[in-house]
Amino acid sequence: MPPRDVVPRGALRALVLAALADGDLHGYALARKLEERARGTLKIREGSLYPALHELELEGAIEAAWTRAPDGRRRRVYSLTRAGRRVAKTERAEWLAVADMLRALLGAG
Amino acid sequence: MSEELARFVASLAIPEDRKAVVLAELSDHIACARDAAAREGRDPDAAARAALGDLGALRRSLEAVEPAFRVSRWTALARGAVASLLIAILIDRLGFWWLGSVAVLGSLAIAAAFALPRMRELLRAELRVKRVPIGPALTYLFTVMSGPFVVWIAMIVERGLVQGVTRVHTPWTAFAVMWACWLLLIVESIRVRLLRVA
Numbered sequence: 001m002p003p004r005d006v007v008p009r010g011a012l013r014a015l016v017l018a019a020l021a022d023g024d025l026h027g028y029a030l031a032r033k034l035e036e037r038a039r040g041t042l043k044i045r046e047g048s049l050y051p052a053l054h055e056l057e058l059e060g061a062i063e064a065a066w067t068r069a070p071d072g073r074r075r076r077v078y079s080l081t082r083a084g085r086r087v088a089k090t091e092r093a094e095w096l097a098v099a100d101m102l103r104a105l106l107g108a109g
Numbered sequence: 110m111s112e113e114l115a116r117f118v119a120s121l122a123i124p125e126d127r128k129a130v131v132l133a134e135l136s137d138h139i140a141c142a143r144d145a146a147a148r149e150g151r152d153p154d155a156a157a158r159a160a161l162g163d164l165g166a167l168r169r170s171l172e173a174v175e176p177a178f179r180v181s182r183w184t185a186l187a188r189g190a191v192a193s194l195l196i197a198i199l200i201d202r203l204g205f206w207w208l209g210s211v212a213v214l215g216s217l218a219i220a221a222a223f224a225l226p227r228m229r230e231l232l233r234a235e236l237r238v239k240r241v242p243i244g245p246a247l248t249y250l251f252t253v254m255s256g257p258f259v260v261w262i263a264m265i266v267e268r269g270l271v272q273g274v275t276r277v278h279t280p281w282t283a284f285a286v287m288w289a290c291w292l293l294l295i296v297e298s299i300r301v302r303l304l305r306v307a
Contacts, residue, residue, distance in 0.1 A: 027134055028141035028160075047166035050134060051174045058177055059234035060244075073140060074133045 007042070012052045014095045017080065017088035020062060024079040027053065053078060061087045110157050111136065117164055123175035131171060135161065176226045185225055185245035186252055192223035193256020196286055200257065201264060204280030212282035220253050220286050229297070236301045254290045257283070 007015065019025060019033050030053075031044040056062045061084035064076045080088060118132040139157045146156030161167070196216040204212045225231060225245055232246035243251070261283070268274040 026137065026141075028138045032145075045166070046135075046138060046160065046162045047170055050131070050138075050167075051170035054171075054174045054178070055230075055234075058174070058231070069137060069140070071140075073137055075137045076130070076134050 011095060012048055013056055014088075014091035016049075016052055016056060017061065017084060018092055020078055020080045021085065021088050024065075024077050026067075026075050026077045030078070056084070059087075060084070110139065110154070114139065114161070117168075121168060121175070122172050124179045127175045127178050131175070173227070177231060180225050180231070180245045182243070182245050182248045185248040188223045188225065189249045189252025190256055192219050192253050194260055195219045195223075196253070197257040197260035197264070200280060200283050201261070204282050205278075209280055209282040209285075212280065213285040216257075216282070216286050217289055220289070223249075223253075225249055232293070232297050233301055236298055250290045250294065254287045257286065 015034055016030065019030055019037075025033060027046075027050060031046070031049055034044050035042055053062065053064075057064055057078075060081060062078050063081050064078050067075050067077050069075045114135055115132060118128050118135065121128060121131065123131070139160050142160030143153040143157045146153045196219050199215045199219065200212050203215065206212065228246055228249070231244065232250070235244040235246050265277055
């Protein structure tokens, strides 16, 4: 089965927050980390990743800092804020509950 | 590729300062994809092109999000203050017309016209995150709720002191925007809470 490039509405922000909970990342590294975690079942679309990151930044859940890549180009690295850690926890619990519910409902059929 | 990217970012309908951020971020993204492809023995140019994905989708989502960065609390306060002034004048002049329907519709239209871009999304975001200082959406709502009353108090004082008018008639329409704002706040707060505990 080819990797999915669409995740349920709102799930991408939970995935981003969960990935950033492990450490600060720039956009490309974040996308690859999520794809690695998904073991080939997910392809992150840049068209949704950066807007999602910017939306979380607007909400105050994450913050961005400018750094330099090894070759000197400018790079934005994202990290969770204190408020973002709480949001990450909440969203993780919510999506795991949804996943459990769907597994129970669909698996029961 | 970098020229194509620069042209794409320049054509986006987003604030100028955000274009610099988006360009730097996408340039880094492409460079990373190119480096990774070179390391893995793939075609770097093809990888760089593929890394950008669907430019149409990227444009739509960036143009939906980025304008909100233009909004600060001060911008929200200024917009709320102008809306409050117009609402106060409208209600003062037409508060009793047509059983108040003109004033209600007019004041709600003013409040909506001066509202921030992506106001509901911003409000939900502000309500969702606990212990975050009042953001632009709440700043606008509280300003537009309380601002007209400040203007009316000033009008009452001015009419009392300068014109000698000591009787005040308060139309029920004076509370329309306040009720609407509270309703919006209650509905969105419940919605955020329900989504949190669902």
